[in-house]
Amino acid sequence: MNNPVSLYPEHHPDAERPAYWGAVFSLALGVFGLVTAEFLPASLLTPMSADLGVSLAAAGQSVTMTAVIGGIAGPAVVVGTGRLDRRIVLLWLTGLLVASSLIAGFAQSLPVLLLARVLLGIGLGGFWAMSLSLAMRLAPERLMPRAMAIIMSGVSLATVCAAPLGAWIGATLGWRWAFLLAAAIGGVAFLAQAVTVPALPSTGATSLATIARVIRRPAIRLGLATILLAVTAHFSGFTYIRPYLEQVPHYDVEAIAGALLVFGIAGFLGNLVGGFLAERSARLAMSLAALVISASVLALGLVGAWPGVTMAALATWGLAFGAFPVSVQAYISRNAGDEAEGAGAAVLVAFQIAISSGAVLGGMIINGQGPAGVYLFAALAALLAASLTLIARTARSRTA
Template sequence: MSDIACQAALAAPDTKTPGAAWPAVFSLSFGVFGLVTAEFLPVSLLTPMAAELGVTNGAVGQAITATAVVAALAGPLLVLGSGRLDRRVIVWALMAMLVVSSVLTAFAGSVGVLLVARGLLGFALGGFWAMMTALALRLVPPADVPRAMSIIVMGVSVATVVAAPLGAALGALWGWRATFLAAAALGALSLLVQLLVLPRLPSVGAPGFASFRAALSRRAVLIGFATVIIVVSGHFAGFTFIRPFLEEVPRLDVATISLALLAFGVGGFLGNPVAGMIAARSPAWAAGGVSLLIGAASLLLALFGGTPAVAFAAVALWGFAFGGFPVAVSIWNARAAPDLAESSGALLSSSFQVAIASGALIGGFLIDGIGPHGVIVYAAAAVVLGAGVMLTLGRAAERTRAGA
């Protein structure tokens, strides 16, 4: 039995199931697909939303910020407040929040209502991510946890591929309000599937502040969080501003940029299962390896990005690498603290959101100060540093745990 299997079996012996609940696992992947699709929709609908609400693009852009800020707080708050509730009831409630948020957004008459709606989505998104690892540990036998995590995170990869182009297409066809109603319908369908297939998941204890302190006292957990903050902030510092780079350096037209971003999404879809297979054996190698690939892709852009073919290939490689990162670090976190899955999962979710916000902020300063080349070089340096953390400290912790 693998190390994660041994630890999970010891940590939660009363939650083992005789077989894997794969329909429930796929329903969670469907759920996270709906959540991330709703999260990304304003990116492709920003201009018409701003025009109809009578505000600037920047004001509507704060809807995205509101989602991330609330998501960063939601995970720990949900875990602390969940008490002894059946976990499937919590999942159902989070999916219902997605539906309500999308309906509110569709009928928003002001930026204030829009921010409230997006904050509600942020709570659902952050809460779902916080519970994801704990749910995987309970829905499948321990040896199948890496595969289950890969399937659940696959919903993110698919949403990354389809959300922006689908949102733009539906927005042009139906208008942005109807597009958000479609997102509500997607959330309702996901909720219906989960109502049918999720088994009872009674609480095995009411997590409190002590469980968060315990998670933060584990060196392996902290190594994972440090890697996430460094790599994800570097990634978002660069990739948030990839369009101006592609416009100014290789001078790609809009159609080619769209194809490059589609290649990024397809690459992420392919990178997810590859990283999941590697992480089943060594999550440190998986997380560190894909981080190095992100660094290589961004360095290619910085050095040779003036050549359109190289720029296109580098963006696709970047997508492949980053598509594998969330599943790799999620499996790392599950292995580092299987007995504190809800608390460590909540903290991991918050780490992602903090990294996203800080990365975009740093990238904004850099692109205004030194231009698109500077922000890509910073991204390369940051993700390589994060890879170094995981491939040195992480591998050492992994070897120590294997020998224990």
């Protein structure tokens, strides 16, 4: 059950390397629990703030705390635990999900709640920084996109389920029970990982110099630049999707909930489509996903006043953005070689920078140009992301 697995394909050719699908699904369950716990406050802020006796803005810092700590913790976990068995590190990270959710569920003050969210940020950031290398070690190289798609499906399911499930539990049982449910999910994931994940001995410590070295590779820089542009485009628009839906197609609350459900379901399907395409050409899949994001948000910016167009554009946007992380992770992994954890840390930081930049830029644009203007900016940024592959290929052909 816990036979050691090496990272290096030259030691274990694909023909000899088994795929540990049980372990891959246990990682999907773990990330479902992590992302569910991350998203829960969004649907529970009102009862949380009332119960803890703080303002909505103060309670909202529980979301900010997790995001900030996650961005710092990813590289720190990779560097600080480089010589430890990755299975042990994974179990500790999942254990942090359980501990943080239990602490949040029993928190009687805002500082205690924020402590819980710090622990969750460490678990979340550490997991994302390691997810690329874990997928590479648990599946043969040719099946790595499929493994990554399965892991990422946990994110899509959490995106679809976390907010409505949290709101329902908060309304029926109280907000604390939502976090206790997240703890239970984490406990099941911990047991599943303990049973299915093989021993994964360290393949050498990763340092900040290792991360810097892997970033200097042209192919890795291309992938990171694509992430920065495409994810900035996505979050500049998605952060402000509710005011857009209220002001442009004039959706009511029920229609907005339905539209976001369509987006989430499409994102789940996009994970599967992205894995299928990335097995054939990760570079093409990455560029195609960015191109479809661009076309979708452009439709929202130009003709989103038609409710049917808006719903269709949200579906294609969700499908494309669901495919993008799987595709770009597959592309990065194929160019990272034996420095997958360093590359994974760089990918995490790029995502966090892009998420923050998208929210800030979207806010600036919406204040000056209104909701529709945000989507024209997002279309341009995503189009530039899709164009990077062509630009890089043209530059190489000219220097050849």
